[in-house]
Amino acid sequence: MNTNNVWELAEAYLAGTLTAAQDAELRSRKETDEVFAAEFNDSINLINSLHGAGKQKRFRNMLQDIQLQQAKPKRIINFTPAFWRTAAVAATVALVTSLINYSIINGSAKRNNADYTVISKQVNAIANNQKNLNKIVQDSLLNKKPVAPPSDVRRTGTGVALTNDGYFVTAYHVINDGNGDGDSVYIQANDGAYYKAFMVNYNVESDLAILKVEKKNFQFNKGEVPYTFVGTKAALGAQVYTVGYPKDDVVYSEGYVSSRNGYHGNKNQYTLELPAGHGQSGSPLVDAHGNILGILTAIGKAGESNTYAVGSEEVIDLIDNMPAGKKIKLPKGNKLGRLGREDQISRMENYTFSVKVYKK
Amino acid sequence: MYNATNSEQQLLKALAKGDRVATETIYKQQYPIIKSWLLKNGSSDDDAADIFQESMVVLFGKVQSADFTLTCAVGTYLFSISKNLWFKRLQQQQREPGRLYDNSGDDEDGGIAYEEDLNIHHEREAHFNQLNSALDQIGEPCRSLLQAFYHKDKSMQEIAADFGYTNPENAKTQKYKCLTRLRKLFYTVQAK
Numbered sequence: 001m002n003t004n005n006v007w008e009l010a011e012a013y014l015a016g017t018l019t020a021a022q023d024a025e026l027r028s029r030k031e032t033d034e035v036f037a038a039e040f041n042d043s044i045n046l047i048n049s050l051h052g053a054g055k056q057k058r059f060r061n062m063l064q065d066i067q068l069q070q071a072k073p074k075r076i077i078n079f080t081p082a083f084w085r086t087a088a089v090a091a092t093v094a095l096v097t098s099l100i101n102y103s104i105i106n107g108s109a110k111r112n113n114a115d116y117t118v119i120s121k122q123v124n125a126i127a128n129n130q131k132n133l134n135k136i137v138q139d140s141l142l143n144k145k146p147v148a149p150p151s152d153v154r155r156t157g158t159g160v161a162l163t164n165d166g167y168f169v170t171a172y173h174v175i176n177d178g179n180g181d182g183d184s185v186y187i188q189a190n191d192g193a194y195y196k197a198f199m200v201n202y203n204v205e206s207d208l209a210i211l212k213v214e215k216k217n218f219q220f221n222k223g224e225v226p227y228t229f230v231g232t233k234a235a236l237g238a239q240v241y242t243v244g245y246p247k248d249d250v251v252y253s254e255g256y257v258s259s260r261n262g263y264h265g266n267k268n269q270y271t272l273e274l275p276a277g278h279g280q281s282g283s284p285l286v287d288a289h290g291n292i293l294g295i296l297t298a299i300g301k302a303g304e305s306n307t308y309a310v311g312s313e314e315v316i317d318l319i320d321n322m323p324a325g326k327k328i329k330l331p332k333g334n335k336l337g338r339l340g341r342e343d344q345i346s347r348m349e350n351y352t353f354s355v356k357v358y359k360k
Numbered sequence: 361m362y363n364a365t366n367s368e369q370q371l372l373k374a375l376a377k378g379d380r381v382a383t384e385t386i387y388k389q390q391y392p393i394i395k396s397w398l399l400k401n402g403s404s405d406d407d408a409a410d411i412f413q414e415s416m417v418v419l420f421g422k423v424q425s426a427d428f429t430l431t432c433a434v435g436t437y438l439f440s441i442s443k444n445l446w447f448k449r450l451q452q453q454q455r456e457p458g459r460l461y462d463n464s465g466d467d468e469d470g471g472i473a474y475e476e477d478l479n480i481h482h483e484r485e486a487h488f489n490q491l492n493s494a495l496d497q498i499g500e501p502c503r504s505l506l507q508a509f510y511h512k513d514k515s516m517q518e519i520a521a522d523f524g525y526t527n528p529e530n531a532k533t534q535k536y537k538c539l540t541r542l543r544k545l546f547y548t549v550q551a552k
Binding site for chain 2: 007008043052053054056057066067201204322
């Protein structure tokens, strides 16, 4: 380093990358050379101010952006072509019903009792029918089924249920890829329906996020989740498999633990010899007994089949540090232990699903 | 004494880094309440957003220091700051504040709490303004180059490409020259 350049020195000083020798030299120079000391201090202050001002500016821009998003109408129900047919039928039924009502009222003077019952039955039937249709329309609009999410899907990943009542875990980068986009998250459950979810806890370092499905009384499936999260490290060479959603259908792949530590020796990760692709972030890493060892987060270089997974210990850690009022109790019993692989997977499938992140 | 809960502390740490999710969480939690108070007290929609964002910036500035302490919940803090900023603005506009509606959740010293935080905030703003006016005076390409690096958080590689330097090292040399000019300008402006 050219120690004559005060800026290089100042930058290294602020970044904490000065060696002990350089640091000592800097100190003695500051003590002996007053002009240099003043210049150095001004430089430090200027860099700090520039950084602070820039950081604040970016923060203000972000606030403005958030405000703009908030200002948009909260909920626009897209009247997609899929609903036109139901809506049209409902409207026609409503029209027919009102016409029939009209004819009842008009014809009441010379009504024939037998006709009347029949008609009213019909009216009832139609009314019921209409009610049903309304309900279907409402259901599809408000409660269930493709409430076609806001717009194009940005990212997809896989989620694993933590509890049956709607908590699940996935990779943090699925939810937030670091471009600072606060997007809406939906899961597509196995019945094809979309459910909106929100984040309750996350850890950027371990790359995990815990979310919850918004809908009240939501259940992934009948009964508690059948597997357990195991925080202890699996042995080298342990046979593992995963199920995830690189496409709309669930995909199974298997492999083995190839290294106890992960990327660059990360102790909280596993390295796996396991083929995986985009969209499988957040998939469960399962051992032969149906224990979840970790969550898939990354793959190695193209051409290698290295896959990295965050150990379940980190998941448990995140659950232990949940915000107040949002406690998760993981089920203790593993109901998959005695099942064959196929049966394990078919049970597992009910609790893993595609996570889709949409642009707001 | 109030102690920020773990999750709140975590949220604030993320906020300090400018994390979008954390910022949005706080925004969505607090803005509706504060906005409704501001509207009741005579602000417009635009004013409300403006005041609230300013209070978020005050909080952002406060949590930058590693040893910050918040003696109340995030919401209470933002509410107090927003109120304070709004009263100041009304005073500037020579308008009487409307009737105080909801003071629940306030400390004893309600409206005038965190005066010190606000003073620090205003000092910082003045400082940044001086810096920006110095930046405006140094001329191109220095202004754009420093803005790209510090404001837009671009890397030296990107800057070298954007500004047509043959390599990042050259861009860096130029950056140092610009910094020297800025330092000279800034501290003479300050000395005046």
